[in-house]
Amino acid sequence: MSAPPSRDNAIAEYLGYAEIGDSPAEHKLQEMKRRKTRRRLWTLVGIVAAYVLFYSSLLLIEFNLTELAGQLDQFYEALLGYFPPTTYFGIPFIDVAQYVNFIIEENLILTIENGQIVWGAMFVTLAVAFAGTVLGLPLALFFGVMSSERVVPYPFNFAFRATMSLIRAIPGLVWFLILIPLAGVTPFTGALAIMVDTTGYLGRLFTDELEEIEDGPIEGIRSTGASRSQIVSFGMLSQVVRQFIAWIAFDLEHNVRAAIGLGIIGAGGLGLELYIQRQTFHYTEMMACIILIFLLAGSVELISQRVRSALREDDTVEKSGILEAFVNAPRNILASTMGRRGQ
C-alpha cells in the first residue's frame, strides 16, 4: 500500500490525469476517466454556446416577461371570447349558440335563398381543393407516366422528373404568391396553386407506383400485337388503377388542408374568414371558423381514408378513428400548408 494520496492527487485521480497504478486494468480505468473528463468539458462548452445563442435570440425578439404579465388580462378576455361562457340549466358551459349564430349569419356553410343554394366559405375551401385537384390530375398523370423509365427511355424521362422536383421544391403557399399576378388574390389563384402542387406531388406518387409494376402483364399485352399506347394503358396503367385512385383520394385530402392555409393568405374560404375575424378581434367568430375547419378537414380525412382502405384491401392504410381524425386535424393542416404530406 502506498501512502494516502494528497488532496491535489485525489482531484487528479478523479479527472484521470494521475500517474498511479501499474496493472493494465488500473491504466484502463485512468484512461476512461480522462475520456469522461474531456466529454464533460465539451458538454460544458455546448451548454454555454447554446445559452449565448438563446439569450441573443431573446434579445432579438424583444422577449419581455413583464409585458406578458401585463397582457394576461387581455388574453383572459380573449379566452372568454374564444369560449364564451354561459349557463345551461344553471351549469356553466360554452355558449355554443354564439358560434352557430355567427356561422348562420355569415353563411359559412350554405343557405338557400329563393330556391337557390348560396354556397358558404366552407364550400369555397372545398371547391378550391377539389377544382385544383381535378385540374392537376391530367397533368400529374402525364408527368407521372412520362417520368417512368419504361415509357420514356432513361435520360429523357429525367426532364419530367426534374420538372416535378422543381414544383415540389416550392411549397403551395409560395406557388399562390407566385401566381397572384395571373388571377389576383382569389380562390381561383388558390385552385391554380393547388393544381401546380398536385402535378408535382401526385405525379411523383404515380411514378413511384409505376416503378413497382410487374413486367409479366406488359409482355403479355405486347405479345398480342397491341400498339405502344395500348401497351402502356393495358399492360402498365391497368395494374395500378386502384392504387392511383387511392393516391388521388389521399391528395384530395391533403389539398383540402392546403386550401385552408391558402385561404389565410387570401385564397378565400374558411381560411380568409378566420383571418378577417382575427384582424377585427372577433374572437368568438374566429373560434367558430376554427371549429368548422376542424370539422371539414376531419371529415374529408375520414372519407379519404375509408376510400383508400377499401381500394387497397391487401395493403395496409393507416386508419384512424373518428376522434383521432379530428384531433389530428390541426397538425395535418399545418403540415399540408407547409407542403409536407402527412396522414
Add this chain to the structure above:
Amino acid sequence: MSTLKVENLSKQFGDVTALEDVSFEIEDEFAVLLGESGSGKSTLLRCINGLTEPTEGTIALDEKEITGSRTDVGMIFQQHNLVDGVSAYLNALTGSLNRVSMLRSLLQWQSREDKLRALEALETVGLLEESHQRVSQMSGGQQQRVGIARALVQDPRLLLADEPVASLDPSSAETVMGYLRKAAKEHDVTALVSLHQVNIAAHFGDRFIGLRDGQKLFEVEREDLSPELIDDLYGSVETVGLADQEETVEGVIAESDGNDNVEREIKI
C-alpha cells in the same frame, strides 16, 4: 392450317449463345419443345413471338417472315402475364387489342363480335361461368386457362406456350394441357409448347423437338420418342427418364421446378 418454318436461327446475349443454328418445320401439329432449363427453349419461343430479336436466321409462318410481335401468333406464358386486377373477360378481351383503336379499346367499345369471341374462348377453356371474376382471385390453373383464352381471342394461326404448366400441380397441369390441346384442335392452329415434364409431353405431343445447349438434338414423331433420346437430352437424371405409363405420376411430380434463367429484356 399453317406452317412454321425456322431456319438457321441463332441468338446471342452478349457472350452467351442461347441458340445456335436451329432449324425445323412444323405443320398443323401439336409440337413439344423439350430441354433442360437454360437450353434455349424460352429464347426460341420468344424469338418466334417477336419479343426477342434473333441474332441470325429466319422464322416464317406460312412462307411469310415474322418480325416483331404479331397478332396471328398467340403466346401463353409460364407466369400467365395477365393483368391481375381485372376480370378474366377483360383479360381475354385484350387479345383483340390490335384490332381496335386506342380510344375504342380504352372505352371498351370493341365490336360485339370480339366480345363474343372473348367469351367463347373462355368457354373453350371451361371458364365461361367465372369470366366476370377477377384474375387475382383465381387458382393458378384457372389463370393459365385465361391466358389460353387471351391467345385464342387473337385468332392466331400459331399458338406458342412457354412452360405453361411448370408452376402448377400435376392435376391442374393435366387439365390445362388438356384445354390447350383442345383449343389448338378446335381453332385449327399449329402449336409449339415447351415443357419440362417429359411424361406430360409424351402424353399430349405429336412431334418433339429436343434442345440442348442451344442446339437441336432431335426432332421426332411421337412413335420415335425413345427413352434413349430423353436420356441424351437430360443426361442421366434418373427421375426424368421416360417412364412406363404406370410410373408417370412420380416423373411428373419430380419435374416441376420453374424458371429458365434466360436473360429477360423487357422493352416496350
